[in-house]
């Protein structure tokens with residue numbers, strides 16, 4: 001992992017590719033996005049400090065943290081991140097972006113763990129509206145936009161763009177027209193996949209089957225689909241998901257893995 005990113009480049013690293021029930025090779029879902037402007041973490045698994053260090057980064061490298069929704073597999077590492085920053089003596093603020101409902105959950109987490117005194121970094125909160133697409137950030141060649149998804153609680157999908165590439169992360173969602181619009185023309189769509197379509201009734205209606213993810217990729221006209229938040233646990237079912245999505249999409253489909261990364265150089269060819 002390059003610690004600094006050249007102007008125009010976009011770096012995407014999967015820190016965790018799994019569902020709320022992690023496996024030995026796939027932790028709960030989270031991402032790291034790098035541009036010349038700095039590093040953005042998306043979701044906060046329990047071992048995010050360890051994951052950053054494994055990427056050659058420190059907690060102090062993070063410009064912002066985005067939590068897409070309040071579910072435990074997306075937020076449970078947040079109190080530990082705040083505590084670890086305090087231990088390290090980092091008094092810089094944490095800039096947290098999240099929907100209002102998630103900010104409420106964070107408020108409760110901060111209260112339960114008593115993370116609000118002077119020893120801890122200040123948490124600067126920015127609400128992400130879910131009712132309509134919104135631009136969260138646009139500076140130094142990086143643009144971040146969000147739109148509401150369709151899950152069992154308020155959630156957002158995210159799009160990160162530099163001059164080199166655009167990637168879209170659906171977070172937890174069933175197929176959703178707003179997410180399809182957000183993903184339009186993206187180089188990579190990282191989409192929720194609860195399992196193969198034959199097991200559709202076995203996982204929450206707030207997630208997507210592999211076939212549904214493939215259909216979203218087709219409708220959005222993306223270049224590559226990466227199945228993420230993988231609910232399937234055994235290799236045979238995971239392979240079934242990949243083939244099913246490929247059949248629906250017709251383009252390249254990957255199963256997300258922890259540590260998978262893409263580097264899009266400004267004006268060049270993608271390095272994997």
Ligand SMILES: [Zn+2]
Pocket residue numbers: 069071151172
């Ligand atoms: Zn969820």
Ligand SMILES: [Zn+2]
Pocket residue numbers: 019020071073074172229
């Ligand atoms: Zn989840």
